[in-house]
Amino acid sequence: MPRFSVIVPVHRVQAYLHECLDSVLGQCFGDFELIGVDDHSPDSCGEILDAYAAADPRVTVIHLAQNGGLGPARNTGTARARGDYVLYLDSDDTMAPGTLRALAERLSATSDPDVLVFDFAPAYWDGSLGPAAHPDLLADGTGPAVGTIADRPELLRLPAFAWAKAYRRDFLLRENLTFPPGRYEDTPWSFPVLLTARTLATLPRVCVHYRQRRGGSILTTTGHGHFEVFEQYDRLFAFLAARPELERWRPHLHQRMTDHFATIHSSPARLPRSARAEFMRRARDSCRRHRPAPGVAGPPDTSARRLRRLLVRCGTHRVFRLLSHAGRAHRAMSARLRPVRSLLRKAALHAYYRLQRCRPLDPDLAVFSAYWGRGYSCNPAAVEAKARELVPGIRTAWICDPAYAPTLPPGVRHLRPDSAAYWTALARARFLVSNVNLPHRYRKRHGQTLLQTHHGTPLKHMGLDLLAYPAAADGMDFARLLEHTDRWDYSLSGNPHSTLVWERAYPSPYTTLEFGHPRNDVFHTATAADVARVRAELAIPDRVTAVLYAPTHRDHQPGRQPRLDLARLVAALGPSFVVLVRSHYFLAGEGLPCEPPGGLIDVTAHPSVEELCLASDVLVTDYSSLMFDYANLDRPLVVHAPDWETYREARGTYFDVTTMAPGPVARGDDELIDILATGAYATEHARALRAAFRQRFCPWDDGHAAERVVRHVFLGEAPATGGGPVVAAASPPVVPLAERRPAPAPGRPSGTPEPLPTPAPLAVKDWWSCPASASSYRCSRSRATCASASTRCSASPSPTSSS
Known part of the structure; x- marks a missing residue:
């Protein structure tokens, strides 16, 4: 008996059917059956279903002799279902990645309720996805985790979509619930389901992408078929009359029915003009036929909705149409005036900014920002904290969106972008610090100091070096870019490589500060207690190896493109590992494609990537600049480069990270699993690679970078050296690499290198003998060296060889 039976009724959807079926069969949770019901489709849908059934034993196909409609097709599939829970999926919609895993976990956590209600999101014809439809109604904390409709009456306000719920099959049999024929068949199904379920639970997660078709949908087809909605509500209230204990819900359902009638009547695409x-x-x-008893009031609502319902109940067609036209005209006028209001506001703020520029500079005000308003982080945050510590009388303000205001520490003023206070601060601040460029309308004043900290060591091409890579440049205005860099007074550099790149990619008359990256100071000042605290906050078990997986984004492939099979990785590594997944901040709102049970923690929303590094034992990344920061911890790194050649050609890179890597390089999932499972990430050879990498890219990151920046920029203690870079030896001097003691790895005292791990059984069988050691030792496909060898393994990978 499978956990889920996914029922897909099919009729005239051959253009979308492959995508629908693939979204189910590609789930990372495999305990399900898929039942495709061919509702006598005249196109090739039947053949498509048969092909999938021949290729996958989880697929069952039922061919109906005649077309009966969506409801009877679902009933046929339900009768064949064997799963604990039944799911319905329309054949032009898709199941979101990780849905079945998330549903299984939520069902287990809520003791297998009769019904689990989940969220959905629209999927538009251009490939874009809309936001979750009802996050407020389904959010945790709005009611008990498990209850009845009496505990969560707001669920009756949800659209009556059968595919937005998971149903316990025993519950459907107990209540003898079936779909009626005709259009709007979900109405006399969904409400009885909610009213009769003894246990209800919710999952505030998008599980279905609801396709918004440009044409061909039943709901956008004009005709008299929409009159079938009256029969469906007759069936619903007949069900209610047969269950006297449910009569208390009549006012709620009557309101829903009235709203539904109003929606159909207001939709120009549904009813012919002559039928309205x-x-x-x-x-x-x-x-009138189904109204509640006199004196029985329904749930409270807005005056606008009450007026709309009154007009429907009175049947005042002309007045209703007049008000509908007036409402559409008002919305259209508001939409046209919105750009005008925006322009007027911008003009007023610009005039206000010009007026503020006439006032004297505030010598004690410093303004900071990072990542286009995403909150308190990166190099500017480290500089801001050190400035409050060292600079007497300094007042600091931080530019960020209101959603990120809670990340600001006490004593730091919040500036909302494009507000009057924001433009006042830009006009009058003595110091400005950012890791991105300030807005184009900002004009630097004489006496202002602008520090560009950047946000990492560059591996990929930046600035003017993107001229030859239009896909990565994405319409970048290079002339404007140079205008912005001409405003910089200082450009912060973390290593000689960065100095050369910044001065070529951003050729302007600024002064380079070769001081190191302030955001990496914490790697040298954090204690074992700090590491233990962060691991406890993330619920990382003791004596478990924490792998931080932090990939970068691809300019040539918008959206989240999974490069690593997370479910397979977690399953292969077993309980002695936990994987922390940190998506790129460009993709922070998209979620993971799969959520395996245990062993994986989504840390994308964590406010500090530095704390995540402290909590981890090993970093796995592809081409992210985080590898340069993480090397300061002197902990193992693994480069996962499955698409290195494509990335290098599309974006452009300054060196080949696969030959100058800080540790083992995996060109695929198999190699990555081998490297982690066998401990090849922590061999002596891996340490040697990391040491060379640190020598080249971490020469000035010693825990005092922020102090050097503040003393030079804010206090003026380190004079420039003849127009060239200001070197880190000024104040305070750099601690030599050999004398640094980075934060201790989890469970080890400071300064102690990580022990060589005991190899675990490998997950693959492709091995070959290692010529660098005795014949009794063999290396995995990861090109890692045997524990007894001290040089790079010279064996070549041979996918076809095995022993």
Whole structure:
């Protein structure tokens, strides 16, 4: 008996059917059956279903002799279902990645309720996805985790979509629930389901992408078929009449019915013009026939909705149409005036900014920002904290969106972007610090100091070096870019490589500060207690190896493109590992494609990537600049480069990270699993690679970078050296690499290198003998060296060889 039975009724959807079926069969949770019901489709849908069934034993196909509609097709599939829970999926929609895993976990956590209600999101014809439809109604904390409709009456306000719920099959059999024929078949199904379920639970997660078709949908087809909605509500209230204990819900359902009639009547694409008056008369009769008893009030609502319902109940077709036209005209006028209001506001703020520029500079005000308003982080945050410590009388303000205001520490003023206070601060601040460029309308004043900290060591091409890579440049205005860099007074560099790149990619008359990256100071000042605290906050078990997986984004492939099979990785590594997944901040709102049970923690929303590094034992990344920062911890790194050649050609890179890597390089999932499972990431050879990498890219990151920046920029203690770079030896001097003691790895005292791990059984069988050691030792496909060898393994990978 599978955990889930996914029922897909199919009729005239051959253009979308492959995508629908693939979204189910590609789930990382495999305990399910898929039942495709061919509702006598005249196109090739039947053949498509048969092909999938021949290729995958989880697929069952039922061919109906005649077309009966969506409801009877679902009933046929339900009768064949064997799963604990039944799911319905329309054949032009798709199941979101990780849905079945998330549903299984939520069902287990809520003791297998009768019904689990989840969220969905629209999927538009251009490939874009809309936001979650009902996050507020389904959010945790709005009611008990498990209850009845009496505990969560707001669920009756959800659209009556059958595919937005998971149903316990025993519950459907117990209540003898079936779909009726005709359109709007979800109405007499969904409400009885909610009313009769003894246990209800919710999952505030998008599980279905609801396709918004440009044409061909039943709901966008004009005709008299929409009059079938009256029969469906007759069935619903007949069900209610047969269950006297449910009569208390009549006012709620009556409101839903009235709103539904109003929506159909207001939709130009549904009813012919000649049928609208008749529809309103039928709606009036239905409202009168099913109205609640006198004196029984429904749930409270807005005055606008009450007026709309009153017009439907009275059948006033002309007045209703007049108000509908007036509402559409008001919305259209507001939409046209919105750009005008925006322009007027911008003009007023610009005039205000010019006025503030006439006032004297505030010598004690410093303004900071990072990552286009994403909160308190990166190099500017480290500089801001050190400035408050060392600079007497300094007042600091931080530019960020209101959603990120809670990340600001006490004593730091919040500036909302494009507000009057924001433009006042830009006009009058003596110091400005950012890791991105300030807005184009900002004009630097004489006496202002602008420090560009950047946000990492560059591996990929930046600035003017993107001229030859249009896909990565994405319409970048290079002339404007140079205008912005001409405003910089200082450009912060973390290593000689960065100095050369910044001065070529951003050729402007600024002064380079070769001081190191302030955001990496914490790697040298954090204690074992700090490491233990962060691991406890992340719920990382003791004596478990924490792998931080932090990939970068691809300019040539918008959206989240999974490069690593997380479910397979977690399953292969077993309980002695936990994987922390940190998506790129460009993709922070998209979620993971899969959520395996245990062994994986999504840390994308964590405010500090530095704390995540402290909590981890090993970093796995592809081409992210985080590898340069993480090397300061002197902990193992693994480069996962499955698409290195494509990335290098599309974006451009300054060196080949696969030959100058800080540790082992995995060109695929198999190699990565081998490297982690066998401990090849922590061999002597891996340490040697990391040491060379640190020598080249971490020469000035010693825990005092922020202090050097503040003393030079804010206090003026380190004079420039003849127009060239200001070197880190000024104040305070750099601690030699051999004398640094980075934060201790989890469970080890400071300064102690990580022990060589005991190899675990490998997950693959492709091995070969290692010529660098005795014949009794063999290396995995990761090109790692045997524990007894001290030089790079010279064996070549041979996918076809095995022993």
